[in-house]
Amino acid sequence: MSLSDDGGYGGDSHRGPETGQTRTRLPDSDGDGYGTARRSRTGLSSRNLITIVGVIVLLLAAIAFANRGGSGNSESPSDDSAKDAGAARPTAPTGTKPVTGKNDGIAKGFPKTQQGAESAAANYAVALVSADILKSDARHSIVRQAFAPAKVGEMQSKLDAAYSSDFLKKLGLDAHGNAAQGMTYISRTVPVGTKLVKLAGDTANLEVWCTGLFGTAGANSTTPVTTDWFTMRLQLKWAAGDWKVEGFSQQDGPAPVNGDNKTSGADQIAQAVKQYGGFTYAR
16 A cells, blocks of 8 residues: 655555555455465445445545645657657566666666666556555655655645545554554555656656555455566656655556466465565666
């Protein structure tokens, strides 16, 4: 889940009230919401549907709150911008080292090139839609590392206000963003590909197509961990010798047809998130 800040790039936000959504899947029977049954594409009960809508409304409200006071200078890519971006290409490894280091787990030192901007966008997408964004100390660190210096104070205030203790409580988390005992809140984003929309001087507009895992793992969870597909739009600025975020937003999709995969138990999902580390993403 994440809040978005238009930053003059427009687009609907994702996984937050009024501008996006989080898809959640409830168990078909009592007990472990993950079970061993295969996923069903139909047959949600009215009670399950109400719960899903409730979570969507909560998350959308947070994004809407964070967007208040934005620049509102939305723009569509011009013909020149599209020409500068070049034809769409698969996101494939180039052999170029993506970064020179990291701070608090977030990559830094992206080169001032198209590849550098695309790598930065992918890595910032992971950080901005993570479970840590709900925890105040980790959130402040993410904001300091990811955002342009001139935007740090503004975004920290917006995100702190949006992820208030009352909001976290509605998600089943405590005031520090932690799940109840025996539960594990999960939000992990995996970039599938990047696209440069515009690169001009010290600014770059990019899109990152992502999938991810979202929800609470636990035997009694009413919002089991499920997958989602979304596109993050990021506006980057070259500042202090690195690409930094000036604004971002999210929108649904593109989403493929769901596979008929056998679901895993809650404990297995929670352990997998702890045991399998993330990556530094390169163009």
